[in-house]
Amino acid sequence: MSVDTATVKRVAKLSRIAISDERAESMKAELNTILGFVEQLQEVDIEGVEPMTSVVDMDMRKRVDEVNDGNKANDVTANAPASQNNFFMVPKVVE
């Protein structure tokens, strides 16, 4: 498996990462090296093997339906580049 420049740009766009044509070219080479490395896994025969979901054999832990968190709007917005009255502020997005 390998990616072309268009795919690199598309993936960047989906993640809202600005990327120049030049950088896309070099990224393409880097990504293809990684994909080539990972591709070695294809050599392993996994016929009849269930995908592993966890390294420990356990059931998913569940929480009880209890409100025991929240009321920390100041903490939550503390790292926001812009905020007002505990709202996050972001460049206007209207679809």
Added chain:
Amino acid sequence: MTELVDVRTPNPKNFFPGEDHDWELVIGLEVHAQVTSNAKLFSGSSTKFGNAQNSNVSLVDAAMPGMLPVINEECVRQAVKTGLGMNAKINKRSVFDRKNYFYPDLPQGYQISQLYHPIVGEGEITIQVGPDKQGNFESVDIGVERLHLEQDAGKSMHDQHPTMSFVDLNRSGVALMEIVSKPDIRSIDEAKAYVTKLRSIVRYLGTCDGNMDQGSMRADVNVSVRKPGGEFGTRCEIKNVNSIRFMGQAIEYEAKRQIDILEEGGSIDQETRLFDPVKGETRSMRSKEEAHDYRYFPDPDLLPLEFDDAYIEEIRAELPELPDVKRTRLMGEGLSEYDASILVSDKSYADYFEQVAEGRDAKIAANWVINDLLGAINKAGKDIEDSPVSAEQLGGIIDLIKNDTISGKIAKDLFEIVFNEGGDPPKIVEDRGMAQVTDTGAIESAVDEIIAANPDKVQQAIEKPAMIGWFVGQVMKATGGKANPQAVNKLLREKIGG
């Protein structure tokens, strides 16, 4: 996704007229229903609506680095319960996936959802379409494709600042059930009946409050048109419709738009559209070419969700009586299909009615609840939960008619007094002298007076016995409606003959 199968027989009643031939609508609905729970799907913060911005937010909901989701057991139970209420297959093993997209109200950068292995599989909902002019309902079975659990997103506000949007994450991470229908719906009335029924089921179950105003239930509507019984057409998806009335308008507009395009020789682009309730039209949001590429993959933070048959049976044992069963039971107790359908359509109506009917005649109770109470409530723009006339009070009014204390006519006045002023019905009757006059002497003197004053009418009544009705009316008027009509009738017949 499974292949689309057409299970319906085209019904001309549902067709849209066209230039050369009729058109048939094909509709599928994805309903998002907010799970009733105290805490969110994967965190311990509150789901309460209307709290101060970002106060119902934990570090998990804000997607701070290193935070891990832990599933809320109650949300799982509610999803299973809803599945059982739709006679659906419950999957004992389901898996959470990440649906990746980038938007400011989605801090994780992905929504945790269930694409490949949902918690609930195929089921069925029987809807009642109607009533028609004869008061009859048509029952239609609509297939349910699946129900899965997922996180809700936060909320953006665009009108608070000239260049910035404000984001509130209170809703972020609240549990939603996405309930996907099969493309079995063929008319606007069926679509409305489907959402109405689904809303009624979740409200009976207590798994979602069904409050569309607050966004607890909203629908994505897939609409396409075709020649009746022909191949499925290309569909458009109308996003986030938040009322049953708007849904009807959106489908109607969209159907006409698509028919116009096809009749002019064009073709439909598969796209996502938005309904504008102010203009009453749908408009394009994004076409398939720019459609999101969600790159779903299993969420490595969460193990598969597994439970056994005993767990399902325990929940099944808790199921309340659902609308279909209740309707059949009420019809067995003497109610018409029409009355029973109205009463079961909303759990709050049914609860109220059953309190009034307890130990009383079901048909009389139904008439009072449907004609008088619901009529007055709707006119006053109130909900039955905060009805000014309680079920006990209405029951009290019915008892007063039953034991001949008041006439049916006075009962209507009494109802109005209780509705506007409140109070204990028997006491109001006593205080205001509304009790029926059963004293034959008093009625007799009133009868005699009327007869004496109208000799010509008496003559007519002897020739035409139907004229007795006029005398009954006059006597009732003279006694302020308090005379017992049966007693008046009896006396008149004795005195005039006929």
